[in-house]
Amino acid sequence: MKIAIMGYGTIGSGVAKVLTENHKLVKKNVGEELDIKYILDLRDFPEDPHRDKIVNDIDAIINDPEVRIVVETMGGLHPAFEFVKRCLEAGKSVTTSNKALVADYGVELQEIARKNHAGFMCEASVGGGIPILRVLDTCLTADLIEEISGIVNGTTNYMLTEMEKNGTDFETVLKDAQNKGYAEKDPTADIEGFDAARKIAILTSIVSHHNVDFNEIPVEGITGISVRDIGYAKKMNMAIKLIANATRENGSYSLRVAPYMIKNDNPLYSVNGAFNAIFVKGNMLGDSMYYGSGAGSIPTASAVCADIIALAKKIDEPEYEFYWDSNNLKLADPGKTKCRFFVRADTTKTTKNEAENMFPDAEFRESIYDNEISFITGKYQDEEILNRLNRLKGVIQKIRIKE
Amino acid sequence: MKIAIMGYGTIGSGVAKVLTENHKLVKKNVGEELDIKYILDLRDFPEDPHRDKIVNDIDAIINDPEVRIVVETMGGLHPAFEFVKRCLEAGKSVTTSNKALVADYGVELQEIARKNHAGFMCEASVGGGIPILRVLDTCLTADLIEEISGIVNGTTNYMLTEMEKNGTDFETVLKDAQNKGYAEKDPTADIEGFDAARKIAILTSIVSHHNVDFNEIPVEGITGISVRDIGYAKKMNMAIKLIANATRENGSYSLRVAPYMIKNDNPLYSVNGAFNAIFVKGNMLGDSMYYGSGAGSIPTASAVCADIIALAKKIDEPEYEFYWDSNNLKLADPGKTKCRFFVRADTTKTTKNEAENMFPDAEFRESIYDNEISFITGKYQDEEILNRLNRLKGVIQKIRIKE
Incomplete structure (x- = not known):
């Protein structure tokens, strides 16, 4: 089984590392050898062990029938969308860690995948290494999901944890997070909550089976949160977390991303630093929570590689577990x-x-x-x-x- | 799709309730109507809505080719084993919530299932409603599992939480738990750790793909834990929890069930009352945790029903995800x-x-x-x-x- 990786950045190089380090285990789980044949990137990596696999042209991948699975870890919408589309149209199965791509084009790409008898998976697009899409889609199938509340953005959770622990103000913590590589140079998507909005849109699409337009979600970031607010929260045995919430109402879901105060008996209370956690309430199961590394090269790559293994095992008969249709879910009014x-x-x-x-x-x-x-x-x-x-x-x- | 339930106690009646209350959702997820045709129990239930489905003889189920899936919620080893075996031999798929059955006969039943082209699932046998077997087997597939540490016995966790919260001594808490139905009349299996040992044996079988004999696991219960011990733990910002642990060592796993002190920065620290949680560390994923209702009629039934749906969707081509072989895993010495x-x-x-x-x-x-x-x-x-x-x-x- 030959695969290709598109985008050799943080996550793409992590995928190569996981496949190399756990080579024997992956082979056993797939049932055959799994090799990286191409890595698509415009940069050169002269010191990299995989340097001879680097190609600069997507056609090398598209035109090679030996490549059955393509990993999209480029990020961004374009040309990620066009490249994934071309791979699927060529009958190659795809897994992506790109939440923007899944939130914007997920339904379209799933339809193209079906038409071309190719697989499409995106476990790593929400919650990094935490298995949450598969849990919602294949494990909690006997439950009506009444609530999803996620700490799904590691950058903001790291910042809020630092503010609480050390009393450092927002601007200083942001600079520190940028220096440490936890926050991007333009941190807008994280700190304004847009990243979290895309993720709760994906999760709600999976449980409702309809497309959720993340632009319809009211979003408040954490830029207005001060050390003083956190001090008040502490005094009340609460913490402030950026929560992406979906609550079942009137046969639909009401969605919101905002900073919330949460009490110390809530399982999300002690989710600190760059960790992510997704709380899910089923009408039968009751409360449950899924916790782990929501970001980082290797943990996220672990989820991408689990997708690769799942795709490889069903390469001739792909399954469409995460399927949701193109009808936009009419969201319940969060103001109510x-x-x-x-x-x-x-x-x-x-x-x-x-x-x-x-x-x-x-x-x-x-x-x-x-x-x-x-x-x-x-x-x-x-x-x-x-x-x-x-x-x-x-x-x-x-x-x-x-x- | 017709199903039968064997054992109409706490969990069996929960299964009937979940299938009835979430009837529409289950139908949608299966792709067809799913009906309970028989309920096997020696008792009568004259007031029960399903009273006309009660049968006293297993042959009614075995001999009806319409019944494709059988739910085993009788508990105990015999006749549960013989009944499940007969169902599988008749080509019927089975799901069970019975950890004793899975720990003792899991490998044998999986082999019988394979031979007869029938499905066999047991998600509810560990962690009640928490999807942990499927997570280990189908999600964390790219990781070498380095550690599993579970709070997998709700009774003892409830007791330890009460002792910590109210300073009540062990004997009083045990009586209270028995009165409330959280502990059985003979509480040995729970408080001495044998129930937890069976569960960690099942989890370790899944990740190692070899049978784990739970009799080889060193087990200490919580009968020796006093309010004084808990007081010392509190003073050190720790809690005492009964942990079922598997740690990877020398290519195998070292297993132990015992009360442990855990620090307040451990995600298991705040798992209180009858809740369960399983901490899993992968060599790539890092730390992760799965939290939810580890017992109780409806949450456990939710997991059984998810199994029913999974079995129903693959009724003609069952998958053998949880397969482990009959070679006993040679455990690493926990004394080392x-x-x-x-x-x-x-x-x-x-x-x-x-x-x-x-x-x-x-x-x-x-x-x-x-x-x-x-x-x-x-x-x-x-x-x-x-x-x-x-x-x-x-x-x-x-x-x-x-x-």
Whole structure:
């Protein structure tokens, strides 16, 4: 069995490493030898053990009938989409770790794969090494999924953990994360929550079997979270995490990406650093959680290689487990979802009385800072609380609380 | 598609409930209607909605060619083994939640299934509703599994959690657990660790592809754990959990079931009450954990029903994913595994000096009780530490520490 890797960056080189280091194990699980024949990249890698496999032209892969499986680890939308499409049309099975590609073109690529009797898998596109797509699609099949709540972005989780542990402010932590390679030079997709939105869109597509347009998901990042907010959370035995949430409502799902305060009895509470975890609630199973390395070259490559093995075992009869159709899922209105907010307000601009008038059932908390009041609202529809907070003067911060 | 349920107790009735409540979803996932035709039980259930399906004779199921899938939820070894064997020989696929059956006869039943072109699955036999067998067998396929550490017995975890939370002693908690139905009248299998041993044997069989004889696993239960021990653990930011462990050593696995102290940065630390969790470390993936309801009628039935759906989808071409062969895995000597122990000793029988002579690199801890010293040993082979502890007078307690 010959394979090709498109994109020899962090994950692509990890795939080569996993296949080399666990060569015997992979061979045993596939049932035959599995070799990398080509690595597509525009760069040269003169010192690399696989340097003689580097090609610069996709046609080398497309035109070689010996290559049955292609790994897409280029990232980005173009030319990743065109290359994957051409591979599938040539009857080659594909696995990708590219969440942008899967969120934008997943349904189209699955249809092309079916038409051409090729396999298509994308386990590593969500949660890095954590087996979550397969768990949702082939294990939790007897359950109606009532909720998915994921810490699915390692960069922001690392940053929030550092802020909590060391009291470092957002800007300093971001620079540190960039220096360490945990955050990209342009960190927008991570810190503004767009990466997490793509991932919860993919997860919801799998459980609903319909396409979810991630552009419809309301997204708040962590740029507004301060060390002070984290201090309040700590005092209430809570932590602040960027959560990508899908909650079943009225036969559909309500989706949101936002920072949430979560209590210390929630299994997501202790997911720290660059780790990811996905909480899944089934109507029969109840609570479950899947935890592991959500990023990093080798853990993510481990999931890509598990896909390669699964594709190789069914190379002549590919299965279409992750299939969802092109009808966009009509999302439930997230503004109608009921929740509580934690609120901080400036007492030079408002009073406890005014806050109590707006939120008669608010639970006031001891303030850590001068000229501040803090409280937890009662449980109302999201839009109703935001509406009232808009009318209250001096609101410094508002963070949803995860039940 | 017609199915039969053998044993209409806690889990069997849960299976009927899940199939009824999620009827539409199951039909969609199977691709056709799935109906319960028979329920085998010696008892009558005059008030039950499925009362007209109750049969008392296994032959009704065996002789009906319409029944393609049989669910074994009787528990115990006999006649469960004989009944499952007969079903498989009649070409019917079987799923079982019975860990004793799988640990004792799993390899034999899988061979009978293969010979008769029938499917055999047992996801619910370990970790209740948590999808762990399928995760190990079909998701983590590119990894050499270096460690599995599971909290796989809900009864003992519930008891240890209650002891920690309320300071209640072992005997009282056990009676309470029995009254609430969490512990059986004869609690031996749970509290002495035998149930956990069967489960880690099954998990190790899956990752090693060889049969693991659970009788070879050294087992210590929780009967020796006192509220005082838990108090010491708390003071060190640790918890005491009954862990079923398999660690890769010298090309095999070293297995042990015992109470361990685990630190608060370990993902197993916050697994409380009747919940189960299985920590899995792959040589590429790194740390991962799978958490959920390890017992209970409906969560366990959810896993059985997922098996039913998987069997139904491949009814004419069953897959043998969980296959392990009948060669007993030669286990690595657990006495050679290196670890640390927490030790309490009676100062009316020994002195700190004597303890220091025996363990020169011991870290002494502040004692909570009069006439006691407590310390953590250096890291040595398990048998070496036990050997020295045997020679030290006045040892009250010794508990391994999970790294």
